[in-house]
Amino acid sequence: MQPRRAHKRRSEKELSAVRAEVATLFAEAKAYFEKGDKKLATRRVRAARRRAMKVQMPIPEYALRYCRSCEGYLKQGVNCTIRIRNSIRILRCLECGAVRRKVLR
Numbered sequence: 653m654q655p656r657r658a659h660k661r662r663s664e665k666e667l668s669a670v671r672a673e674v675a676t677l678f679a680e681a682k683a684y685f686e687k688g689d690k691k692l693a694t695r696r697v698r699a700a701r702r703r704a705m706k707v708q709m710p711i712p713e714y715a716l717r718y719c720r721s722c723e724g725y726l727k728q729g730v731n732c733t734i735r736i737r738n739s740i741r742i743l744r745c746l747e748c749g750a751v752r753r754k755v756l757r
């Protein structure tokens with residue numbers, strides 16, 4: 653049997669297709685969230701993350717848009733707070749109380 657490679661090389665074409673899908677899913681999540689349907693928004697976030705994770709694609713551009721713990725869609729000032737203290741960005745999800753810290757350089 654062939655050994656399984658930890659990181660399969662993905663074609664640029666495949667990655668850009670996934671990137672587009674993730675963008676669409678996040679746009680849908682935003683729309684549902686704004687309509688007040690958090691459940692469907694969360695579902696879109698989850699789908700987007702699974703899609704990106706499957707091809708091991710980081711999505712830092714959406715880091716502040718969702719909660720890693722409950723996978724809910726986050727909007728600053730609505731259901732999450734973002735504070736920066738000593739060059740550490742502190743993202744707190746007000747849905748589940750999870751806190752995520754990121755050292756900024």
Ligand SMILES: [Zn+2]
Pocket residue numbers: 719720721722723724745746747748749750
């Ligand atoms: Zn949360």
